[in-house]
Amino acid sequence: MEKTNNFLFSGKYCGLKKNKALDLGLMISKVPLRVSAVFTKNKIKAAPVVISKKNSKNIIKALIVNSGNANACNGKYGFEDAKRVALSVAKKTGADESNIFICSTGLIGERLDASKIERAVNELAEYASGEESGFNDFAEAIMTTDTFSKTSFKDVLLNGAKYKIFGTAKGSGMIMPNMATMLAFIFTDIPIEKEIADEMFKECIGESFNSITVDGETSTNDTAAFFYPAENPLIKKRGANYNAAKAALSDLCLDLAKMIVKDGEGATKFVRVTVKNAYTESGAKKIALTVANSPLFKTMITGEDLNWGRIMAAVGRASVPLKSDKIDIYINDKIIVENSAASKKLTKAIEETVLSPDEIELTIDLKCGKKSRSVLTCNFTREYIDINASYRS
Amino acid sequence: MEKTNNFLFSGKYCGLKKNKALDLGLMISKVPLRVSAVFTKNKIKAAPVVISKKNSKNIIKALIVNSGNANACNGKYGFEDAKRVALSVAKKTGADESNIFICSTGLIGERLDASKIERAVNELAEYASGEESGFNDFAEAIMTTDTFSKTSFKDVLLNGAKYKIFGTAKGSGMIMPNMATMLAFIFTDIPIEKEIADEMFKECIGESFNSITVDGETSTNDTAAFFYPAENPLIKKRGANYNAAKAALSDLCLDLAKMIVKDGEGATKFVRVTVKNAYTESGAKKIALTVANSPLFKTMITGEDLNWGRIMAAVGRASVPLKSDKIDIYINDKIIVENSAASKKLTKAIEETVLSPDEIELTIDLKCGKKSRSVLTCNFTREYIDINASYRS
Numbered sequence: 089m090e091k092t093n094n095f096l097f098s099g100k101y102c103g104l105k106k107n108k109a110l111d112l113g114l115m116i117s118k119v120p121l122r123v124s125a126v127f128t129k130n131k132i133k134a135a136p137v138v139i140s141k142k143n144s145k146n147i148i149k150a151l152i153v154n155s156g157n158a159n160a161c162n163g164k165y166g167f168e169d170a171k172r173v174a175l176s177v178a179k180k181t182g183a184d185e186s187n188i189f190i191c192s193t194g195l196i197g198e199r200l201d202a203s204k205i206e207r208a209v210n211e212l213a214e215y216a217s218g219e220e221s222g223f224n225d226f227a228e229a230i231m232t233t234d235t236f237s238k239t240s241f242k243d244v245l246l247n248g249a250k251y252k253i254f255g256t257a258k259g260s261g262m263i264m265p266n267m268a269t270m271l272a273f274i275f276t277d278i279p280i281e282k283e284i285a286d287e288m289f290k291e292c293i294g295e296s297f298n299s300i301t302v303d304g305e306t307s308t309n310d311t312a313a314f315f316y317p318a319e320n321p322l323i324k325k326r327g328a329n330y331n332a333a334k335a336a337l338s339d340l341c342l343d344l345a346k347m348i349v350k351d352g353e354g355a356t357k358f359v360r361v362t363v364k365n366a367y368t369e370s371g372a373k374k375i376a377l378t379v380a381n382s383p384l385f386k387t388m389i390t391g392e393d394l395n396w397g398r399i400m401a402a403v404g405r406a407s408v409p410l411k412s413d414k415i416d417i418y419i420n421d422k423i424i425v426e427n428s429a430a431s432k433k434l435t436k437a438i439e440e441t442v443l444s445p446d447e448i449e450l451t452i453d454l455k456c457g458k459k460s461r462s463v464l465t466c467n468f469t470r471e472y473i474d475i476n477a478s479y480r481s
Numbered sequence: 482m483e484k485t486n487n488f489l490f491s492g493k494y495c496g497l498k499k500n501k502a503l504d505l506g507l508m509i510s511k512v513p514l515r516v517s518a519v520f521t522k523n524k525i526k527a528a529p530v531v532i533s534k535k536n537s538k539n540i541i542k543a544l545i546v547n548s549g550n551a552n553a554c555n556g557k558y559g560f561e562d563a564k565r566v567a568l569s570v571a572k573k574t575g576a577d578e579s580n581i582f583i584c585s586t587g588l589i590g591e592r593l594d595a596s597k598i599e600r601a602v603n604e605l606a607e608y609a610s611g612e613e614s615g616f617n618d619f620a621e622a623i624m625t626t627d628t629f630s631k632t633s634f635k636d637v638l639l640n641g642a643k644y645k646i647f648g649t650a651k652g653s654g655m656i657m658p659n660m661a662t663m664l665a666f667i668f669t670d671i672p673i674e675k676e677i678a679d680e681m682f683k684e685c686i687g688e689s690f691n692s693i694t695v696d697g698e699t700s701t702n703d704t705a706a707f708f709y710p711a712e713n714p715l716i717k718k719r720g721a722n723y724n725a726a727k728a729a730l731s732d733l734c735l736d737l738a739k740m741i742v743k744d745g746e747g748a749t750k751f752v753r754v755t756v757k758n759a760y761t762e763s764g765a766k767k768i769a770l771t772v773a774n775s776p777l778f779k780t781m782i783t784g785e786d787l788n789w790g791r792i793m794a795a796v797g798r799a800s801v802p803l804k805s806d807k808i809d810i811y812i813n814d815k816i817i818v819e820n821s822a823a824s825k826k827l828t829k830a831i832e833e834t835v836l837s838p839d840e841i842e843l844t845i846d847l848k849c850g851k852k853s854r855s856v857l858t859c860n861f862t863r864e865y866i867d868i869n870a871s872y873r874s
Contacts, residue, residue: 307794430554
């Protein structure tokens with residue numbers, strides 16, 4: 089990545105994570121930013137989510153993220169501690185606390201020790217830089233059970249000039265549409281009008297972060313935010329520039345979403361479930377998600393043991409209108425099921441090998457309408473159980 | 482169990498199961514029966530489900546059940562084969578095929594070899610008996626991945642005379658409300674009018690089989706059926722006899738439902754999730770099910786590592802109206818969460834031991850309405866993954 093001009097990043101260990109890995113990330117912007125943000129739909133929202141949702145209407149000057157503690161379900165202390173964090177960053181950057189975007193991820197229900205963050209903010213701000221290393225530290229600091237840090241970078245040409253869009257995300261367990269235990273932060277130096285950026289980001293989210301599932305869980309803290317310069321907007325409406333920026337943003341979101349699924353807890357296989365020719369797009373998505381979240385389907389992928397009846401059972405369980413005797417199923421372009429029964433082309437050889445690849449394309453053709461939808465997921469392994477049977481200790 | 486006078490049972494191996502365990506069960510009734518039955522809500526229904534649903538309006542003379550093959554997703558062959566099965570039993574018992582109730586459970590999408598069943602029916606009918614051994618063979622013949630056969634017996638006194646209610650069920654994987662991969666057959670010598678028996682059975686199902694979940698799956702074949710003599714009904718309306726019979730039937734259904742959960746694939750712990758003081762009963766049930774089906778909750782139970790934030794996250798994820806700062810959580814009578822934050826009474830000692838018992842009572846008090854609902858479930862273990870990664874082979 090080339091040097092970022094407006095955004096300065098840093099990351100450090102401030103004492104929240106038991107394993108002493110980086111657990112606090114800071115972004116300071118040299119210019120006033122706007123943010124388009126999407127938050128968890130969980131009825132139980134962490135304090136930082138409530139605060140950032142409010143602040144997202146304002147100019148943003150800095151972003152602070154801690155891992156190791158979700159600051160969720162801490163009652164009034166949660167809000168007090170989150171405010172202390174925002175205030176310490178505001179002081180250091182000469183901003184108001186209403187101009188700070190804050191996020192937390194990690195264990196729910198343990199009080200956040202805000203003093204650890206307060207003590208670390210000075211050093212974090214001092215070392216914040218536009219070099220790649222600063223951004224990489226930031227990306228590392230937001231990880232929880234992730235096994236690798238997730239970043240992506242795109243260039244966009246607008247009116248002959250080169251702009252950057254780049255971002256990082258964390259995921260792993262609790263990943264399910266409508267913002268999982270997922271944080272995603274995307275930055276660009278393209279100035280955009282907030283209203284049109286909100287639309288652009290919402291469309292990109294729908295096709296990426298809101299189309300992935302690891303285990304059907306959704307957390308109290310999920311946030312995806314897109315930061316861009318607030319002044320002299322270059323994009324104010326749809327058109328060529330909008331399209332170019334959206335294409336890059338969309339690619340970037342999909343890159344990050346795929347990385348989250350590939351890094352699903354204990355996952356060894358990547359699966360795209362596509363439901364074609366449904367009556368409605370929401371019906372297609374509901375079926376794709378029911379299959380993608382089915383423990384019997386996810387364990388079958390692990391076992392590489394084709395038992396397509398489990399796919400049929402999940403399709404029917406979704407309770408979406410369909411023609412129950414018309415369903416075709418393809419795995420990696422091999423036809424498995426034709427008109428809701430075993431295809432004549434399904435040989436023993438196909439049965440034994442079709443689930444061997446690490447990337448599985450499952451296509452369910454309902455042959456009753458014209459709407460399609462894809463969902464990305466991964467398999468369920470013993471390691472998922474092992475990781476989650478002992479997350480706290 | 483005392484000898485059953487009207488019902489004759491038998492079970493045998495007819496060649497459908499790879500492990501040569503019993504795979505075909507027959508019940509012949511000496512008197513004409515009526516049946517109250519509930520079938521899967523899956524949009525993809527196995528052929529025997531479609532046929533038995535139709536026949537359940539008629540007098541029933543016999544019930545035949547095979548394991549080892551679900552006869553689901555076999556197109557027109559599925560119906561042809563199911564009809565052959567019904568016809569062979571009809572011939573042997575001197576009934577019409579419309580008086581036979583048939584069920585299948587096992588692998589989806591492999592053609593059922595009806596000739597194996599046809600060849601076995603003569604012998605099955607010959608050995609069918611009212612002795613306990615006949616019923617036990619029948620109960621064994623309906624098992625798939627179950628590790629033990631599930632039976633329960635109750636006596637009922639009506640007008641001073643003793644009547645029997647007894648039944649058997651199979652479950653294991655794919656258990657989720659609205660009839661999981663679950664078969665349950667219940668028999669009584671109390672003559673009941675069909676209309677009132679339908680009501681009685683529906684109420685009992687709601688509190689038992691429709692309140693259990695192993696893995697959130699629902700199959701193509703699920704059926705629960707309650708058989709009783711058709712003539713000279715003793716119970717025609719609500720009243721003392723209705724209440725006595727319903728109490729016994731309800732107990733029996735709950736016995737069988739509990740056995741199914743305790744025998745969940747790989748399960749080592751039994752969990753009752755109760756949601757109290759919700760605005761609506763359906764809301765209480767939705768939250769209880771979201772928690773009970775949460776892989777993060779189910780793996781936490783396995784790890785005995787209290788991470789109550791996962792319970793809170795699942796409660797919020799259910800998208801049911803509630804007061805997000807008022808939630809109390811109890812585990813086995815110990816208070817864990819008070820007003821949506823860690824209870825002051827939650828000590829280190831409680832944290833470390835509260836999940837040790839094999840039976841866990843989880844109570845979530847929403848403190849916002851007056852409706853309650855319980856759901857029974859089990860934990861997720863490595864063994865669930867192992868069993869389901871290789872079910873076919």
